[in-house]
Amino acid sequence: MTFGERVRxxxxxxxxxxxxxxDRLGYxxxxxxxxxxxxxxxxxxxxxxELARVLETTPGYLMGWRDVTDSDGExxxxxxxxxxPSAYALPILGTICCGDGIHAxxxxxxxxxxxxxxxxxxxxxxxxxxxxxAHIYDGDVAxxxxxxxxEDGKIYGCVYGADDSASLKKVxxxxxxxxxQPCNSSYKSLIEDPDDxxxxxxxxxxxxxxx
Numbered sequence: 471m472t473f474g475e476r477v478r479x480x481x482x483x484x485x486x487x488x489x490x491x492x493d494r495l496g497y498x499x500x501x502x503x504x505x506x507x508x509x510x511x512x513x514x515x516x517x518x519x520e521l522a523r524v525l526e527t528t529p530g531y532l533m534g535w536r537d538v539t540d541s542d543g544e545x546x547x548x549x550x551x552x553x554x555p556s557a558y559a560l561p562i563l564g565t566i567c568c569g570d571g572i573h574a575x576x577x578x579x580x581x582x583x584x585x586x587x588x589x590x591x592x593x594x595x596x597x598x599x600x601x602x603x604a605h606i607y608d609g610d611v612a613x614x615x616x617x618x619x620x621e622d623g624k625i626y627g628c629v630y631g632a633d634d635s636a637s638l639k640k641v642x643x644x645x646x647x648x649x650x651q652p653c654n655s656s657y658k659s660l661i662e663d664p665d666d667x668x669x670x671x672x673x674x675x676x677x678x679x680x681x
Contacts, residue, residue, distance in 0.1 A: 474509040476532050480525040481507075494524045515559070515581055528557050529583040557583045560593045560613060566627055567637040568606055569598025569657070582611055582677070590674040591616045594627065601625070601638050603653035606676050612638060614671030625653075625673040630662050638673060 471479070481491050481503075488500035488507070497503065505511040506521075513521070515529065522529045559581040582593045590613035599608055604625060606612065614627050622642045628650055629636045639650035639660070648667050650660040 471534075472509050473532055473534065474507040476534070477503075477521065477525065478507040480527050480532070484526065491524065495521065515583070519557075519559075519583065522557075528585075530557065530585070557585055559583050560590055562593045562595065562611070564594055565597050566594040566612060567598050567635070568596055568601040568608065568652075569637070582613075584613060584675070584677075588613055588675045589615055591671065593677075596638070596676070598637075600652035600654045600657045603655075604640075605678075606638060606653070606673075607678065609679055611677040611679075612673060613675040613677070615674045616671050618672035620669075627670040627673070629668040629670055630660070630666055636670070641669070 481488070486494075488503040492498070492500050492503045495503075502511070506513070518529045518532060522532050525532075560583075562579040562582055564577050564579065579595070584590065584593075592614060594612050594614065596606060596610040596612050597608060601607075606625075612627070620641075623640055625638055626641045627636065628639050628641065630650065637650075639652060642649040642651060643664075646664070648662050648664050650662060650667070652659065
């Protein structure tokens, strides 16, 4: 279904007319709701969040978000009936590489709504294919948490090297070094001094866009 079709289905499930939904949202007429249901109106994320609240569903359901992978690579299916208080917005702060690394730059790029079962502080766009064996793909959105207890073999966002390259890697400690291991046999592991690596967060989950 499209965004508009999910809105219409949710409205009808509550037994609301287009005018009644418009009234609850503070719109002047049912025409605004009709445009939404016909996918003829672009909406900001804040407007989608309010629409989801009134329809007693989530922004994720309305937007067609389906698959989320946790930090262990397990697939989570987001239920369509979770309530809006179960969702919160993560700031998207730029891009992280799943390849040979890119220069680390932070920039605000909007918000991404996730279920509260995902404990994260911010989100990053994923670029590259070095983590595909961990079910992390080019075009995904990675969720990272800043507060964590370090464990060997977990996936972390790492900034390293003279160019401040930033990428997702499995991290191991060995002989006083940090091993940054990709999850794709086409890429080699990196061995770095701990003082030269800054871990920006532990992977808390990954969103796979619906295609």
